[in-house]
Amino acid sequence: MEYTAPKSRYDAMRYARCGNSGLLLPRLSLGLWHNFGSITPMETQKSILKAAFDNGITYFDIADNYGPPCGEAERNFGRIFREEFSACRDELLIATKAGYDMWPGPYGSYGSRKHLTAGIDASLKRLGLEYVDIFYHHRPDYETPLEETCDALTGIVRQGKALYIGLSNYRPEETRRAARLLRENHTPCVIHQPSYSMLDRWIEEGLDKVLLEEGIGSAVFKPLEQGLLTGRYLGGIPEDSRMVRDPRFLKQGALNEALLSKISALNRIAAGRGQSLAQMAIAWVLRNPCVTSALIGASRPSQIEENVRALDKLHFTQEELGAIEDVLAAKAKGKENA
Numbered sequence: 001m002e003y004t005a006p007k008s009r010y011d012a013m014r015y016a017r018c019g020n021s022g023l024l025l026p027r028l029s030l031g032l033w034h035n036f037g038s039i040t041p042m043e044t045q046k047s048i049l050k051a052a053f054d055n056g057i058t059y060f061d062i063a064d065n066y067g068p069p070c071g072e073a074e075r076n077f078g079r080i081f082r083e084e085f086s087a088c089r090d091e092l093l094i095a096t097k098a099g100y101d102m103w104p105g106p107y108g109s110y111g112s113r114k115h116l117t118a119g120i121d122a123s124l125k126r127l128g129l130e131y132v133d134i135f136y137h138h139r140p141d142y143e144t145p146l147e148e149t150c151d152a153l154t155g156i157v158r159q160g161k162a163l164y165i166g167l168s169n170y171r172p173e174e175t176r177r178a179a180r181l182l183r184e185n186h187t188p189c190v191i192h193q194p195s196y197s198m199l200d201r202w203i204e205e206g207l208d209k210v211l212l213e214e215g216i217g218s219a220v221f222k223p224l225e226q227g228l229l230t231g232r233y234l235g236g237i238p239e240d241s242r243m244v245r246d247p248r249f250l251k252q253g254a255l256n257e258a259l260l261s262k263i264s265a266l267n268r269i270a271a272g273r274g275q276s277l278a279q280m281a282i283a284w285v286l287r288n289p290c291v292t293s294a295l296i297g298a299s300r301p302s303q304i305e306e307n308v309r310a311l312d313k314l315h316f317t318q319e320e321l322g323a324i325e326d327v328l329a330a331k332a333k334g335k336e337n338a
């Protein structure tokens with residue numbers, strides 16, 4: 001039986017305008033970077049997607065290289081969409097990306113017209129969709145003229161294969177130049193997807209300013225630093241954690257005494273706010289005016305439900321922000337002295 005979403009699904013979620021576009025994004029979105037490949041049971045994947053939509057999360061973020069193996073997250077999402085969500089297509093924002101290694105040879109990655117054209121076609125086939133709502137260039141290509149990349153992205157929109165164009169992992173001046181080229185093509189960039197968390201603040205070195213000036217929204221990934229900012233690792237490494245189950249991106253060597261001390265201090269601040277550390281970490285990235293949505297991952301539905309409760313308390317006092325800054329500054333100083 002096809003899944004039926006509850007009528008209350010939009011009651012608690014908050015939505016924000018994505019830059020200068022007409023698009024509204026949920027303040028929390030679901031990323032399929034992990035837990036939607038071959039290593040996760042299909043029923044678990046279905047339960048996570050249902051829990052997200054049950055809570056008003058309408059934006060599902062994928063990329064062609066998500067898995068493992070590459071392409072598997074798109075295939076799995078496509079199957080679940082057909083079985084469970086096809087009646088809800090107009091309520092969903094489905095995004096995918098191209099730009100990382102997908103097939104052998106000189107055309108299997110980066111930002112040429114050849115790669116992006118083949119990439120969107122392959123993604124739509126795996127997803128079983130006629131179009132995606134957002135198509136991102138996943139990373140800048142310093143060998144291909146940016147004009148070619150932007151023209152290829154424009155062509156994808158004009159062919160009806162995507163409704164909106166986004167960029168990911170572009171630095172400030174690259175973003176500004178791409179935004180100008182896309183605007184001249186009458187297919188403006190509406191969204192940028194950078195990493196951002198209390199432990200990874202690079203966007204504050206100029207990208208946030210560019211996004212605000214150019215009228216571009218953002219969906220930031222890794223707001224919980226792949227679980228480090230959930231407090232899960234304060235008592236050791238759980239056997240069911242990402243660090244054990246899928247250590248491709250989060251190695252056990254990432255944990256050290258100094259980092260654990262900082263996470264513990266942040267956890268105490270969160271407790272003083274009446275939040276979990278994960279909830280505070282999400283609220284903290286959403287405090288930045290350039291952030292439209294925080295992309296969360298989940299390995300089980302209960303994590304979705306906990307993270308959505310971050311929206312109950314987005315306000316920070318100056319004292320709380322100062323305490324967080326003191327912890328983060330101490331971490332930075334410790335790295336300099338290492």
